Amino acid sequence: MTEDARQAGHPEQSGRAGHSGQAARPTITDVARRAGVSKSLVSFALNDRPGVSAETRDRILAAARELGWTPSLRARSLSVDRSYALGLVIGRSVDVIAADPFFHAFIAGVESEFSTAGQVLVLTRATPGREEAATYRGLAADKRVDGVFLTDLRADDDRIRLVSELGLAAVTLGRPDIPSPFPSVSVDDGRGIRAAVDHLIALGHRRIAHVAGPSNMLHGRRRAEAFAAAARAGGVEPMAAVETDFSAVDGARATRELLALGTERPTAIVYSNDMMALAGLAVAQRAGLRVPLDLSITGFDNTELGEHTFPSITSVATDAAEWGARSARLLLAAIAEEPVGDIELAEPRLVIRESTAAAPAAPVAAAPPRT
Amino acid sequence: MTEDARQAGHPEQSGRAGHSGQAARPTITDVARRAGVSKSLVSFALNDRPGVSAETRDRILAAARELGWTPSLRARSLSVDRSYALGLVIGRSVDVIAADPFFHAFIAGVESEFSTAGQVLVLTRATPGREEAATYRGLAADKRVDGVFLTDLRADDDRIRLVSELGLAAVTLGRPDIPSPFPSVSVDDGRGIRAAVDHLIALGHRRIAHVAGPSNMLHGRRRAEAFAAAARAGGVEPMAAVETDFSAVDGARATRELLALGTERPTAIVYSNDMMALAGLAVAQRAGLRVPLDLSITGFDNTELGEHTFPSITSVATDAAEWGARSARLLLAAIAEEPVGDIELAEPRLVIRESTAAAPAAPVAAAPPRT
DNA sequence: CCGTGTCTCTAAACCGGTTTAGAAGGTGTG
């Protein structure tokens, strides 16, 4: 069957559909002719601008409907100097994004705002540095997008100046630490970390460690600071935070380091994301520790998978989809040159599951790692 | 600091960069004037077509360089009827994609082919059905993309006819079960499943179950068939496959069903993806089973996280990035109307880790689930 | 010396919209 069809219709596959008499698509001129008016008037009617009588407008719209005409995005794009597309440049290595559900939910949120607007999302991945800058330059040079989402903000982030110089609109996820011409959408993830720390302190933990994200990323740093502040506020001296790149490998390494402290080891670890919490869980179990009896852990992001581990993971939930939706709306407003301001999302909430429990009377030292 | 800057420069944030004297970007006409030739000749020189003398060409290119001119993608797009963009419509629910690293690696692979070509990826998410069809129609109506990647092929997939009717070029990931005008890039994932089954049989397992993907997805179905075939080839009667939607929740549910069989339960489970394998691992542990002593499990995809669980997961590795790169190259060739043919990727390989071991002498019944 | 062919180049049309300048006709006002 398949072979027949192949041989019959496509001796050489072309990847393009068969020449199935694609009726030439109507243009604005066809509509004008049919409605008996000039192209300009069709344009006016379409964009409902004043200066078109009601009955003429109806006649034009009817003609357009009959012909099944839709204005060419490309032509419109050329004349009005808009792309009707937004860009997202993900600046992490593939591995690190891989298991991070944030972007999926964020993107889904962004797109939920597009259905109405005929917009589209251009996705690019680039490792920070020259490649990243080149990517933004490319998007701007080709005018591929009208605006971009700036995620994973870094300290003194050079993208802000770059994007601004390139003349692109933008929205930052989180508030930058330098002056920025762009509006921001942020969530107080410090509150989330604090909730986790408070929860642990209430459970009697006094030796609490933090496995942090990269300190050059603002949210990584902010969470680390929030961790320290929350611990002190609870009357507990925070243990030094271990820095990671957010990946599972690095989360595992950090956990091993913390457990190597023997009886000085933490009885609870606050991870800066779920992926590392999961990897840390495995390291602890491998070292013979029972979670949560001997060690409590908390994650961040509230990944679906964190609900399906044994034990399941207590985690801080932020609404990434909502974040995406609000960011998109804000960016579109900025592009339309409407007045916009910063947005603060709802507080993250702590989802308590099985990985946290009362602190052990005396910390059990971890066993030497098993193979 | 930040506040000062805000108040000073941007009493009302605009999301657009400051009016920093954006020098109007040069056009082909500017270049022509500077080189003392007509626009047409600049166009010829740029696209190096015959009929331009060597010295004139040099003069034109020099002028272009001096002015920093880059042809407008939009204008070119309008006249040559090409978008220089490819589309990917992900047709799964957010949750299901969330922890699936396939798309990340695939996208990274796709983009590795773009750096040279000035192409861009338009990403869309749509749940199969009306919304999905509307998405493809939208991309085609606006001529947003020159071609699309068809992933997660379904049985009798209506997208093939749709996309073909819309006049888009396409590449299918995997060979469809119906006649298709599009070239395909596929990997023999059946071989991967077979490797897993062979491995388990060699370890002495006789009661092996399969937690399958949706049967209406071709690869889900194909893996299930390969599972049954491999088991029989190894002289083992395969247990009935449990169908899922690829999500962690569903993987957990399937595992619970299998373990509820008591002493009739499988001693090994072959999962159709890693996420379900991880969820299944947790279910087994929660039921008091030791993995791999009492139960062996294998995954599919070789997720980074599967390496960092306890025990780590034996999994089938396919090269998603390579898949993306080859697909992109093929699609671009098809769009350029070069002759193309189907591509078969390298065989997937089984990565053996800790979650598989010799079959238990007598299967231990699972304990009633603990909370 | 003339017709033909080749090479280099230009003018103008074209892709399909938007936008500006202004024409034509009707109404209101002094």
Next chain:
DNA sequence: CACACCTTCTAAACCGGTTTAGAGACACGG
């Protein structure tokens, strides 16, 4: 009745490229 003004509409320019038709110069062969 003349004038201003508003409404409705059109012609033409414009966005910034590509492509076609053909002009002009030159070499070649008969």
